[in-house]
Amino acid sequence: MIGIAQRLARAGARSSVAPLWNLRSPALLTVRTATMMRRGREPAEDVEGGELDIEFTSASLGRQRGGRLQKIDELETIHIGVQTSSSLYPVPISEKTATVLSEKMGIKTLFPVQVESFEPVMEGKDIIARAKTGTGKTLSFVLPILEKLRRHDSLLGSAEEPQHHRRHNQQTHGPRVLVLAPTRELARQVARVFVDVADSGKLLGDYSKGRNYPHKPAPGAYTTLLVQGGTSMEPQIRALTFTPAPTVVVGTPGRVLDLTEKGFMDLSRLETFVLDEADYMLDIGFSQDIEAILTRVKEHRSRRSERSIVPLQTLLFSATLPSWIQEVAANFLRPSPDRTILDITEGGVVHAANLEELSRSTSQSGPRTARGISHVAAAVPKLKNVPTVGQEMMWDRFLFSREGRESGEWMKRVVGCIPWAVERYAMPAGNTGPGRTIIFTERKIYVDLIVEALQYHYAKHGDGKNEIVAKGLHGDIRQNTRDSIMQGFRQGKVHIMVATDVAARGLDIPATNLVLQTHPPRDTDSFVHRSGRTARAGATGTSLVFYDPDHIKSFAKSATDPSVEPTDLLRLEKEAGMHFERRVAHDVPASIVTGRVSYTPCVVKGLDAQTLGRLVHMPMFARALETALPGSTGPTQVNPATEVVESVRDVVIVSPNVDTEGEALPEIKAAVFDVPTNTFDVFVAALQPLLPGSASVETIDGNVIPENWQLQGPKSFKSDQRQDWRNNRNRGYGYTSQQGFGQRRFEMGMGHARHQGGRFGNPRDNFPGERSDFGRERRGFPAERNRSWGPEKSERNDWREFASGRMDRGRSEERGYRDERRRTDWSPRTGGPAREPLRQDQRHSWGKGGHKQRE
Ligand SMILES: Nc1ncnc2c1ncn2[C@@H]1O[C@H](COP(=O)(O)OP(=O)(O)OP(=O)(O)O)[C@@H](O)[C@H]1O
Numbered sequence: 087m088i089g090i091a092q093r094l095a096r097a098g099a100r101s102s103v104a105p106l107w108n109l110r111s112p113a114l115l116t117v118r119t120a121t122m123m124r125r126g127r128e129p130a131e132d133v134e135g136g137e138l139d140i141e142f143t144s145a146s147l148g149r150q151r152g153g154r155l156q157k158i159d160e161l162e163t164i165h166i167g168v169q170t171s172s173s174l175y176p177v178p179i180s181e182k183t184a185t186v187l188s189e190k191m192g193i194k195t196l197f198p199v200q201v202e203s204f205e206p207v208m209e210g211k212d213i214i215a216r217a218k219t220g221t222g223k224t225l226s227f228v229l230p231i232l233e234k235l236r237r238h239d240s241l242l243g244s245a246e247e248p249q250h251h252r253r254h255n256q257q258t259h260g261p262r263v264l265v266l267a268p269t270r271e272l273a274r275q276v277a278r279v280f281v282d283v284a285d286s287g288k289l290l291g292d293y294s295k296g297r298n299y300p301h302k303p304a305p306g307a308y309t310t311l312l313v314q315g316g317t318s319m320e321p322q323i324r325a326l327t328f329t330p331a332p333t334v335v336v337g338t339p340g341r342v343l344d345l346t347e348k349g350f351m352d353l354s355r356l357e358t359f360v361l362d363e364a365d366y367m368l369d370i371g372f373s374q375d376i377e378a379i380l381t382r383v384k385e386h387r388s389r390r391s392e393r394s395i396v397p398l399q400t401l402l403f404s405a406t407l408p409s410w411i412q413e414v415a416a417n418f419l420r421p422s423p424d425r426t427i428l429d430i431t432e433g434g435v436v437h438a439a440n441l442e443e444l445s446r447s448t449s450q451s452g453p454r455t456a457r458g459i460s461h462v463a464a465a466v467p468k469l470k471n472v473p474t475v476g477q478e479m480m481w482d483r484f485l486f487s488r489e490g491r492e493s494g495e496w497m498k499r500v501v502g503c504i505p506w507a508v509e510r511y512a513m514p515a516g517n518t519g520p521g522r523t524i525i526f527t528e529r530k531i532y533v534d535l536i537v538e539a540l541q542y543h544y545a546k547h548g549d550g551k552n553e554i555v556a557k558g559l560h561g562d563i564r565q566n567t568r569d570s571i572m573q574g575f576r577q578g579k580v581h582i583m584v585a586t587d588v589a590a591r592g593l594d595i596p597a598t599n600l601v602l603q604t605h606p607p608r609d610t611d612s613f614v615h616r617s618g619r620t621a622r623a624g625a626t627g628t629s630l631v632f633y634d635p636d637h638i639k640s641f642a643k644s645a646t647d648p649s650v651e652p653t654d655l656l657r658l659e660k661e662a663g664m665h666f667e668r669r670v671a672h673d674v675p676a677s678i679v680t681g682r683v684s685y686t687p688c689v690v691k692g693l694d695a696q697t698l699g700r701l702v703h704m705p706m707f708a709r710a711l712e713t714a715l716p717g718s719t720g721p722t723q724v725n726p727a728t729e730v731v732e733s734v735r736d737v738v739i740v741s742p743n744v745d746t747e748g749e750a751l752p753e754i755k756a757a758v759f760d761v762p763t764n765t766f767d768v769f770v771a772a773l774q775p776l777l778p779g780s781a782s783v784e785t786i787d788g789n790v791i792p793e794n795w796q797l798q799g800p801k802s803f804k805s806d807q808r809q810d811w812r813n814n815r816n817r818g819y820g821y822t823s824q825q826g827f828g829q830r831r832f833e834m835g836m837g838h839a840r841h842q843g844g845r846f847g848n849p850r851d852n853f854p855g856e857r858s859d860f861g862r863e864r865r866g867f868p869a870e871r872n873r874s875w876g877p878e879k880s881e882r883n884d885w886r887e888f889a890s891g892r893m894d895r896g897r898s899e900e901r902g903y904r905d906e907r908r909r910t911d912w913s914p915r916t917g918g919p920a921r922e923p924l925r926q927d928q929r930h931s932w933g934k935g936g937h938k939q940r941e
Contacts, residue, residue: 177204186285197222199430204230206426212419214402217430218456219618223403228279260352261335265360270314272592277312277336284308290325313337316565323350339375346382354386357396363591364402368414406611453663458621460628463666465635466499500604501539502673511628512600520554520581521599526616533558536584556582590615601629606654610661691782
């Protein structure tokens, strides 16, 4: 008869046995084992779960090997809760970890990738593993890594501890495990799993809740340090130099490399090196950093005696392992038999013999996306009206930028359909709340635009009770804001997160109902990862891709005619092994981007092409022109710099709202601007100083708008509105957001604030028309550069230098600044005259508070 301990150990309960021997009274134990023995009933009997009273005799216990096990003298009855190996933790984990998993993390069973990777990691093998999104890859390396540390450390000092391991542990100070992840958010998430499983309290280096300097860890605790960019390095350095050093470091490659190169991170004690999202990390972009880090690891380790070194174990995990990875991964992994290649598919676990086999199996392994995802492709309808983004400056700027001309129309169409998608797919039946949606888009500017439009839409059309909050996440957002947005999304305070691919990999937000992509993604792997943000850990969810219905034609054709290039969606279906349900999206009735704006036509006669050429560079005019030309070139297709100017030489541009089609004003070179009524004043105020003397501005009825029109108080812009402007209040006049003029103008930036009617500065000074930006001309700034879309920053700085008397004559002549107009009394700080002319000795004190001393 073999002993209980051996049997338990064989069945996978090694670590659970030790406390058993110390029991002096009946106790309920949860032992992860399949085979138990009852007294007097030999041989052993397989138990299928449930609880079992077992009596052990002192004789049977006493036979157990190992001096550390206490011998029990009397007969004891021990109640052991038994569960079969297939249902609960079929791997030998310590009692402590088992308790954390089941009680704190609510994990009752292990997922296949976790079971399969456990033993190889424990044995110190290298692993490259692929498993679908949301199948628990993080735990599949965290669990065995911590267990391995525990097991090794439990042997510390005992005869069983391997010699080289003992020396390895004694000698140095740095982390024993290094995990690299591509994004800061993912690094934080992985680090948290280490902290949870190790039950080590605080995550070091997590500053999201204020400063968190390293505390003295409990003896034997496996502490984890988060080393991410975008936050202060100093506390990370302090944590690294602390004794004992953090056991695990999880970070992004840039910061890890930085700390290593500056000598703060000693990697000579490193035992395990993990690349989460391995394919992404080894792709161009990150691979250089990774190689540099590994070179450092080798350097550090080589300082130590050969015999003392524990072999470095490398673990690579991802949901996608493209074929190119075979060559790259071969440089990182040791050859067989020190390496295991795992592919966890729907059909089961494939132990590939080599990397080639793994990449071959990619195409044969069924759908590559997680099982619970429903895929929808929604055709985005064409714009029914001509929405002009009236209320938000960001859209203005975008639509007349180069990108805007390329993709502006598509973005407007897409944005108009998002509320439909959210309502339909992110609000599950019976669920009163808005659910969670992640919207992926290609560029940061799209993120900002979508967020702005959604915030506007939900503020306007929300029911006031279930307010839907949308926030953006991309690389230009400050780290603490990114962290709080992520936290808000996890907690359900943010309902829609609009993100670039920074959120595409690894992020685990369990209750995400909908993943929406504004364009079919560039490659299938991106699609797999983006879609994988929903339907995690066996849940269900929807992944929706917006596409252009023009592609429908080629959809149908390409199905029958192989010579037709498959569209993006067909390619995705083929390569990802899934099928899209086709739908037509609905855009919101009143365009989300604008609502319907009312227009006032404004006829400008006597325009020459040169003036018009200048006008069209200003977003405000360009937009008006665009609106005026829907029939000919389409609302966003206008290239203002060329097409419009070319055509204005011969034809009259007519507003679509005016039923004249060029005939009513046959001989006159004129432009009819359809100006949104609420910005009419700003428009005219900005327009008039730019026109040549021969030009006139008229309403469509032929009433000439006098030159000082805006000063007399236009009908559409009443005095109380002007007062609002002065008082920084917004009542939705179109040129500001809800945040109020002052703040908005600050956000807008200088150039934009200017063309909204005035100088950047105190908004009360700048009511359009009362004081314009063009006053600078009076101060001697060359007229041709004096435009509000005007001079480049460097030129502006030059001008300031000149105006404040700091520029020498040679340079000022070179730039054509008129020296006789040099104004030494002009304050570069306030843009107005200083109180009294500066003395020579005071001039140099600008910027050092000299002007204050004079006051
Ligand atoms: N054994 C388990 N039982 C229940 N839930 C689990 C188990 N293992 C992991 N999970 C949960 O599954 C979710 C997904 O896990 P994880 O983030 O590790 O997936 P992943 O495979 O790394 O996904 P991705 O490829 O997107 O990075 C997490 O919320 C995690 O808590």
